[in-house]
Amino acid sequence: MEVPPALEPTRPPLNEVPETWPPRPSKELGSPEVPLFPLPGAFLYPHQLMPLHVFEPRYLALLRDILDSHGQLVIGTVLDPEGDLLGEGKAPVLSVAGLGEVARYDKTEDGRYLIWVLGKHRVTLDEVESEEPYRKVRFQALPESSPEPEEEALLATKLRKAILSRHKAMANLPEELPLGVQVDLLTQQLMLPQSVLERIFIEPDVGERAQLALAAHDGYPAEKKSEQDRSDEEDDDDEEGGIEGLNLDFGPDFSPEF
Secondary structure: OOOOHHHHHHOOOOOOOOOOOOOOOOOOOOOOOEEEEEEEOOOOOOOOEEEEEEOOHHHHHHHHHHHOOOOEEEEEEEOOOOOHHHHHOOOOEOOEEEEEEEEEEEEOOOOOEEEEEEEEEEEEEEEEOOOOOOEEEEEEEOOOEOOOHHHHHHHHHHHHHHHHHHOHHHOOOOOOOOHHHHHHHHHHHOOOOHHHHHHHHHOOEHHHHHHHHHHHHHHOOOOOOOHHHHHHHHHHHOOOOOHHHOOOOOOOOOOOOO
16 A cells, blocks of 8 residues: 555654654654664664664555555664574564654655654563564553752763764753753764663663763774865864755665564
């Protein structure tokens, strides 16, 4: 089943992604059951925009279904992507995942999809039976706790310094940026083993999550960049902000066989 033509004119342009797209369903966090899109090495953070190139038949069916309804899916991090379970069709995923919405999509002439998924929440998962060719889960928002104001201010100062040391283009981050968002920004700048990323991602205490990210920042220093790399970064910083300024190179094809 193809995406109804009526949806086509209402897709937002890249520089005008609305707060929610498609329109939010009746429940705050979406449908009771949503599709699971398992990916090795991928973590969908709240407020992150993740580009994906989808062409495997079961996931094309997944996209057609959600574009006809609530537009939501869960990006699940595959555990042990080299393990034996991959051939059985249900690779295990991390217990905490990212709930996202399709913020923008393009369909190619040969039926593939280029999509941008906007992260909404960290969620815990409970997989359910699915009659569709793809997997489904029930989910709940991950309960999070915040540190005391004095500790939060101290952590925020350390996080901003760490983020800036990794990416100077982030020098103008808003002062009121929530602590959890700052932790996620720093984590996304780090080249870490998946096991370390998993530990940071699933932590429900935002203060502890910040400490873990800062420890990883200290333990995995940034690689020294060449003059050419620094020059390329400066060129990138001159580009306009918003989605148009993001690197949306789709890179490898995401067509998991899980």
